Amino acid sequence: MKAITLTLALMLACFAQLFAQDKSEFKNAMNATLSEMNTIKDNGTYLDLSNKFQRIADAEPTEWIPAYYSALCTTLYSFGEKDKSKVDLLLDQAQTILDKGLKIKADESELWVLQGMLYQARIMVDPMTRGQKFFMQANEAFEKAETMNPENPRVYFLKGQSTLNMPKMFGGGKEAAKPLFELAKIKFQNFKPANELSPNWGKEHNEKLLAACN
Amino acid sequence: MKTLYLLTFILFAFFSSQAQTIISGKVSDKSGQTLPGANVFLKSTYDGVSSNTEGLFRFQTKKTGDQILVVSMMGYEKQEHKIQLAGKEIHIEVKLKETYNELTAVVITAGSFEASEEKKSITLKPLDIVTTASAAGDIYGALRTLPGTQQVGEDGRLFVRGGESSETRTYIDGMLVQNPYGSKVPDIPSRGRFSPMLFTGTVFSTGGYSAEYGQAMSSALILKTEGLAQKTITGISLYSLGAGLNHTERWENSSLAASVNYFNLQPYFNLIKQKVKWDKAPESKDGSIIFRQKIGKNGLFKLFSSSSSSDLKLQYPSDTTASGTMPIRIKNKNDYVNATYSAPLGTSTTLQAGTAWSYNNDFKDIGSDRLDETDKSFQARLSIHHNFTNRLKLKTGVELTSEKFKQDYYNHLDSKDYITGYTENITAGFAEAEYTPINKLALSAGVRSEYSSILQKSNLMPRLSLGVKTSPNGSISLAFGTFYQSPTATALRFTHQLSFEQANHYILNYQYVKNDRTFRVEAYYKDYLHLIRYTTENIPDPLAYNNQGHGYAKGLDIFYRDQKTIKYLDYWLTYSFIDSKRLYKDYTQLATPSFISNHNVNAVFKYFVPKLQSLIGLTYSYASGRPYLNPNSTEFMKDKTKSYNDLSMNLSYITNIAGNYTIVYCSVSNILGFNNVYGYHYSTTADASGHFAQHEINPEAKRFAMIAVFISLEKKKK
Known part of the structure; x- marks a missing residue:
């Protein structure tokens, strides 16, 4: 009897370990890929990282975070793509992954920030024609992100960035962008990511752009 | 254990x-x-x-x-x-295996210049139309800077690849527009009725177009209107020639826009001397309503309605009156309504339904004659787009067009009314399949058939095209098509014993697009068959009209656009060569028509100066001399005018007035003051030595200048 109890207990422990391993495997894989992302040297690596995050996203259909990073990496990669005809293809891919993330968690502020960023990237392909349409769509996405989490510093940082890039006559420029970067700065100082995997980027870049506004 | x-x-x-x-x-x-x-x-x-x-x-x-x-x-x-x-x-x-991708798949480009805000590779966009210097805000003016078109300064309408202006038809959201231009005044160019800003997409096809479009022998201008308006906004437009007001209201699933405009050229004519003697400078009023309603998840109902009226009176040179001139007064009324509905039926099928209704009345007093012309038309259209797979798509549809034309000709000399008119009903059906077996190859095959109630005849028009991607950025397209059109009112008001006029198009195109640089070259050959011939213009004798005319057009169109090499500079260069002859109308022999210039050159530049917040536009146009009929010569249509030259300039200054986005726009045509001659008028009678006196047909004034201010008032968000 004792032996049976022991065996059952051992078996249970095995399963528990198996599940624990699963969760920690997710964390380990994410952490490893994130640290690769944080020490990135070559813009071309973003596509490889996007693939890695996508593999994790595929294996973890209930986690929005790997989908978020995969879409983010593809978007960042598209900024370095010189062939404009390929940019839309890349952004289509990023949008597909982002949509998967939004299906998992539709009210996640960070996903909507990324959605806004993706629209901003679309503008770059043809600013003259696309400027107005995608600027508005980006702002709508940022507004959603803001209602979901008014403390998300990236909302104000990215809004500031798009305001800075917009010509003065359309209401953009340094003066208009500065208060947004200042607000972002305060939010960055108070920001605590939900966990070690949660998005936590943009602080340094915000400082740089804020300095550029002075 | x-x-x-x-x-x-x-x-x-x-x-x-x-x-x-x-x-x-x-x-x-x-x-x-x-x-x-x-x-x-x-x-x-x-x-x-x-x-x-x-x-x-x-x-x-x-x-x-x-x-x-x-x-x-x-x-x-x-x-x-x-x-x-x-x-x-x-x-x-x-x-x-490659997936079908509309971004990388070859696009059949033979014959067409596409301009849209969609992601596809594009050559021209709506904004380009407004900022083209020589266009002065007119869609057709901007299209005249594209290859394949002719400079016909005294007319203003589009003449494409050897075709008459009536052979180019305009479609809004798939529906035919019966009267796309303002009323035609002799020797004065007419403009398009519709503002280019109404449209987000423009496909200008100079030949070989889809079986969806009929009753156009030479060219199709396919305009697509916007979906839901983007935002609530009020706009004020002030012109040196008039003023306008528009307001757009946007709700969650619908939007409504209304606009009114008033133009009067009198103050301008007081300031700048005109060659033409105006008794009443052109005055016009117009209004429009645009409504959009989302129905269900992906259905959209669109309504566009416009109404306009204009009035003018001028003294036209004439040797039959003692004063040497003859008064011409033209009053025009035009109403146009276009309603379309599109909705998905399941996942791979889309239904499109539409109706269009138009009314146009020209009331003309010409010397001792009075002409009252009314053109009413109605069109209904139903089409279904079905995607069997991403690579195989089918479009089918049916169309009914009814046109009622009535002319009341009253002669003051004999105090008699001569009424002519007709009703034409055209029933049409079309089907077209597009197949992209691999991303490098696209095939399109279509057929259209029409039955005309007035001619009591039907036709069958095959349309074929093919596109092959020869390199990542280059592609070759081929197109062939047969195009039929019913004769115009010129003949139909006197006889119905006629048949369709016909054109066959053969087009070979090469296009290379890379990073905002586009190069395309297109060679074409067109056959014209069964063109209308008559003994004398306006002759009421039915037997004077027949379908025995014919002709051809062949040529080469070259287009190069570069938006990349110099920052803030966008320019395009075009060259068109055409050789075309026709035996039609009252021609006594096969000859090059008066609207043909063998060589056409356009250079369009747009340069944005960030420091000045201004876009400067410059257009240079050249057209070689055009033939004209000289009664003093024994040869038919062998004389040619001198060549045409024009350098136009415009400037758009972007600023804000009290926080409202504002554009200040000005444009001047012919800044170098070329003396352009469009042709000659001759006396109807010879002098004592048997010579017919001639005088030049020139622009109304050497230059035309315009200033406008557009202010957008937007509700400020906090």
């Missing part, structure tokens, strides 16, 4: 037994080209790798047993391979 321990041991062994398997291989496409950056991994695991620059991949996994290897890559169909992991290295060669 022992067995239990053993069992436990085995269980442990099972959970910790982690044999390593290496999986390696190569990813390439069907043609053998290696594919770097493909995502290769075991399904539902983290194990995987991206293929390297040589398309090679290699990774280790601790997984065992039956697994699924997934290979996915942007632009290709995802593949899954069943593999069995048992510690032995697995090598696998993967060949991916």
Whole structure:
């Protein structure tokens, strides 16, 4: 009897370990890929990282975070793509992954920030024609992100960035962008990511752009 | 007991037994080209790798047993391979198949210049139309800077590749527009009725167009209106010639826009001397309503309605009156309503339904004659687009067009009314399939058939086109098509014993697009058959009209646009060569018509100066001399005018007035003051020495200048 109890207990422990391993495997894989992302040297690596995050996203259909990073990496990669005809293809891919993330968690502020960023990237392909349409769509996405989490510093940082890039006559420029970067700065100082995997980027870049506004 | 321990041991062994398997291989496409950056991994695991620059991949996994290897890559169909992991290295060669992608698939470009805000490769956009210097805000003016068109300064309408202006038809959201231009005044160019800002997409086809479009022998201008308006906004437009007001209201699922405009050229004519003597300078009023309603998830109802009226009176040179001039007064009324509905039926089928109704009345007093012309038309259209797969698409539809024309000709000399008119009903059906077996090849085959109630005849028009991608940026397109059109009112008001006029188009096109640089060259040949001939213009004798005319047009169109080389500079250069002759109307022999210039050159420049917040536009146009009929010559249409030259300039200054986005716009035509001659008028009677006196047809004034201010008032968000 004792032996049976022991065996059952051992078996249970095995399963528990198996599940624990699963969760920690997710964390380990994410952490490893994130640290690769944080020490990135070559813009071309973003596509490889996007693939890695996508593999994790595929294996973890209930986690929005790997989908978020995969879409983010593809978007960042598209900024370095010189062939404009390929940019839309890349952004289509990023949008597909982002949509998967939004299906998992539709009210996640960070996903909507990324959605806004993706629209901003679309503008770059043809600013003259696309400027107005995608600027508005980006702002709508940022507004959603803001209602979901008014403390998300990236909302104000990215809004500031798009305001800075917009010509003065359309209401953009340094003066208009500065208060947004200042607000972002305060939010960055108070920001605590939900966990070690949660998005936590943009602080340094915000400082740089804020300095550029002075 | 022992067995239990053993069992436990085995269980442990099972959970910790982690044999390593290496999986390696190569990813390439069907043609053998290696594919770097493909995502290769075991399904539902983290194990995987991206293929390297040589398309090679290699990774280790601790997984065992039956697994699924997934290979996915942007632009290709995802593949899954069943593999069995048992510690032995697995090598696998993967060949991916391209997915259909409208961004990379070849687009058949023969004949058409597409301008839209969609993502497709594009040559011209709506904004380009407004900022083209010589266009002065007119759609047709901007299209005249594209190859294949003619400079016909005294007319203003579009003459495409040897075709008359009546052979180019305008369609809004698929519906034919019966009267796209303002009323025609002799020797004075008419403009388009509709503002270019109404349209988000423009396809200008100079030949070989889809079976969707009929009753156009030479060219189709396909305009697409906006969906839901983007935002609530009020606009004020102030012109040196008038003023306008518009307001757009946007709700969640609908939008409504209304606009009114008033123009009067009198103050301008007071300021700048005109060659023409105006008794009443052109005055016009117009209004429009645009309504949009989203229905269900993807259905959209669109309504566009416009109404306008204009009035003018001028003294036209004439040798039949003592004063040497004859008064001409033209009053015009035009109403146009266009309603369309589109909605998906299931996942791969779209239904489109539309109706259009138009009313046009020209009331003309010409010397002792009075003409009252009314043109009413109605069109209904139903079409279904079905995608069998992404690569095979079918469009089918039916169309009913009814046109009622009535002319009341009253002669003051004999105080008699002469009424002519007719009703024409055209029933049409079309089907067209587009097949893209691989992204490098696209085929389109269509057929259209029409029945005319007035001619009591039907026709059948095949349309074929093909596109092949010859390199990542280059493509070759071929198009062939037959195009029929009913005769115009000129003949139909006197006789119905006629048949359709016909044109056959053969087009070969090469296009190269890379990073905001576009080069295209197109060669074409057109056959014209069954053109209307008559003995004398306006002759009421039905027997004076027949279908025995014919003609041809052949030529070469070259277009180059560069938006890349110099920052903030966008320019395009075009050259068109055409050789065309016709035997039609009252021509006594095969001759080049008076609207043909053999050589046309356009250079359009737009330069944005960020410091001045201004866009400066410059257009230079050249057209070689055009033939004209000289009664003093024994040869028919052999004399030619001198060549045409024009340099126009415009400037758009972007600023804000009290926080409202404002554009200040000004444009001047012919800044170098070329003396352009469009042709000659001759006395109807010869002088004592048997010579017919001539005088030049010139622009109304050497230059035309305009200033406008557009202010957008937007509700400020906090």
